Amino acid sequence: MVSIAEVSLTKVDRYYEYSEKDLAIEVYKQLETKLKERPKPDIIIVSSGYMESINKSTLSAVKIANYLGFKGAKTLRVENGDNGGAAIYTAYSFIRSGLANSVLLVGIDKFSDLNSKQLNDVLATNLLHEHEYHLGLTNHAYAAILTKLYMKKYNVSYEYFTNWPIKMHDNAVENPYAYLRFKADLKTIVSSQLVAEPLRIFDTAARGDGASIILMTNDEIVKKYTDTPVYLDKISGASFDYSYDLDLPSLKLALKEINYSLSQNDIIELHDSYSIIAALELEELGLEKGKSLNEFESYQVNYSGGLKARGYPGAATAMYQLAEIVMQLRGDFPGRKAVGEKGIIISTDDLATSSYVSVLRR
Numbered sequence: 001m002v003s004i005a006e007v008s009l010t011k012v013d014r015y016y017e018y019s020e021k022d023l024a025i026e027v028y029k030q031l032e033t034k035l036k037e038r039p040k041p042d043i044i045i046v047s048s049g050y051m052e053s054i055n056k057s058t059l060s061a062v063k064i065a066n067y068l069g070f071k072g073a074k075t076l077r078v079e080n081g082d083n084g085g086a087a088i089y090t091a092y093s094f095i096r097s098g099l100a101n102s103v104l105l106v107g108i109d110k111f112s113d114l115n116s117k118q119l120n121d122v123l124a125t126n127l128l129h130e131h132e133y134h135l136g137l138t139n140h141a142y143a144a145i146l147t148k149l150y151m152k153k154y155n156v157s158y159e160y161f162t163n164w165p166i167k168m169h170d171n172a173v174e175n176p177y178a179y180l181r182f183k184a185d186l187k188t189i190v191s192s193q194l195v196a197e198p199l200r201i202f203d204t205a206a207r208g209d210g211a212s213i214i215l216m217t218n219d220e221i222v223k224k225y226t227d228t229p230v231y232l233d234k235i236s237g238a239s240f241d242y243s244y245d246l247d248l249p250s251l252k253l254a255l256k257e258i259n260y261s262l263s264q265n266d267i268i269e270l271h272d273s274y275s276i277i278a279a280l281e282l283e284e285l286g287l288e289k290g291k292s293l294n295e296f297e298s299y300q301v302n303y304s305g306g307l308k309a310r311g312y313p314g315a316a317t318a319m320y321q322l323a324e325i326v327m328q329l330r331g332d333f334p335g336r337k338a339v340g341e342k343g344i345i346i347s348t349d350d351l352a353t354s355s356y357v358s359v360l361r362r
Contacts, residue, residue, distance in 0.1 A: 002095045002232040003222035004360070005102075006034045007323035009212035012179040012311030014112035020048075020055060023211035024064050024108055031213045035225045039215050042100035043074040047087030047107040049315035053122045054113055064106055081126045082109075083271075084318030085237060085347030085356025091216050092235050102217040109314025110209040119207065126349055128241060139350040140204065142242065143274040144196035150246055150276055151198070154290030158198045161275040162189045163293045165202040165308050168272065172305025175335030177320075179208045179311030202308075203275040205350075210313025212320050230326045230343075230360055234258045237356040248277075250355040251284045251348065258357060260344070262286035264299055267328045267338040269321040270346035272306040281346055300338040303328070318347040322358065329362050 008031035010023055018026075032038060046061040057063070061075035080086035084107050094100040111119055124138045147161065165184055172178035184202060193201040215225060222229045238253035262285045270285075272278035275293070282292035282301070304310040304324045307317060325343035327333035343360040 001219045002092050003217050003219055003229040004232060004322070004326050005215040005217050005222050005225040005229055006031055007212070007214050007326045008034065009177055009320055009323045010210055011177045012208040012210040012313050015110070015209045016112055020051065020057070020060070020108050020110055020211070021063070021067050023110070023209065024106060025067055027211040027213050028068050031215065035215070037224060039102065039104060039225065041070065041073065041102045041104035041215070043076060043094060044070060044104045044106065045087055045091050046075070046077045047084040047105070047315045047319060048077060048109050049079060049082045050109055050122055053125070055110060064108075080315070080354060081349040082314050082317060083347055083349040083354045083356065084315040085345070085358065086354070087315070088318055088322060088347070088358055089235050089237055089356055092232055095216060095218050101221055102215065105214040105216055105319060106211070107313070107316030107319030108211040109316050111207040111314060112209050123350065128353060140196045140199060142351055143203070143276055144199040146244070146246065146280070147198055147203070147276045149244060150279065153246060156290065159186065159190065160293055161203060161279070162186055164272065164275040164278050165189055167297065168302060168306045168308035171303050171336050172309030175305050175310055178305045178309055178335070179206050180305070180309045199274070205273045205307035205312035206309060208311040208313055210311065210316045210320065212316050212323050214319055214322055228330050230329050230362060232358060233361050234359040235356060237354070239354040242351060242353060246280060248280050248284050248352045248355065251281060251346065251352055251357070254355045254357045255284060258359060260357065260359070262299070263342070265340045265342070266300065267325060267340045267343040268299065268301045268346070269304060269325055269344070270302060270306070271317065271348040271352070272302060272308050273312070273348070273350040277348070277350070277352055278306070281348070281352065300340060303333070303336040303338050318345065318356070321345045321347060325360050329360060
């Protein structure tokens with residue numbers, strides 16, 4: 001079994017005055033205060049999607065290990081775009097295989113160092129087909145196409161999609177780690193900036209800076225660090241090309257691998273990079289196609305506010321999801337509280353071409 005000993009995270013925000021080094025040190029200091037003793041990880045894994053492109057920095061895992069005082073440690077950086085679920089899978093695999101007794105998992109990305117145009121250009125390098133980037137296409141354009149196809153297939157208006165950001169902002173108001181802690185109503189959303197018709201700014205993830213650290217161990221040593229561990233029970237993943245059939249084959253495959261069945265008692269954090277992606281992920285989980293954004297409030301989904309309102313710190317997002325689920329299961333999440341014994345993390349890239357599903361329990 002793989003145990004989560006402790007978690008720590010910063011508020012998602014724009015930290016113009018801080019570097020990745022500063023954010024990593026700050027979040028690690030918070031982690032240390034929560035543990036019975038200082039961790040001695042066998043390996044430090046860093047999840048960061050864009051350090052080279054945004055901050056012109058390589059060897060990030062080596063640098064962060066040194067910043068945190070772990071000289072001589074084994075280090076590894078996992079790059080899977082903004083899908084940090086790959087880093088969780090890697091840490092899990094090291095412990096399950098016996099190659100490591102403990103792993104310090106660090107998620108970090110810093111978007112505020114670029115303006116929106118520059119950042120859109122960086123994120124567009126995620127597109128699967130090289131010529132698309134060179135033609136100037138962006139992830140926003142693909143999300144807009146999916147939104148139009150969904151509206152046509154299920155005969156819904158744009159207002160259908162506003163249910164998601166309205167609820168995410170409601171949830172984020174209670175979360176002290178959230179970036180956009182304010183409510184949003186229908187009028188505000190439908191009159192907001194058009195990004196790619198019919199997509200509006202409230203349909204997109206709120207990009208910000210963030211860092212989160214997870215101490216993951218095997219069952220034998222977890223009690224050295226905490227009396228309230230949470231267990232990472234299962235994790236699966238898959239990748240696939242874009243689909244314009246309004247399904248997400250990568251997520252479908254990952255869910256099938258662990259034989260997941262949706263329950264109203266589950267505590268769920270999903271990767272809502274766009275309102276349309278949230279709808280499609282909910283439908284892969286089991287909600288009715290074409291009606292998921294009218295039905296999801298019956299489930300405990302994204303009580304953090306999600307990428308929409310908690311904020312989107314790149315490849316650190318999955319570590320935020322993991323930290324939030326751990327705190328929910330322990331009962332000490334400082335925002336809107338869920339009740340349940342099982343947590344589900346859906347980690348994807350912006351367009352869900354790569355998906356990882358993690359199952360946690362007390």
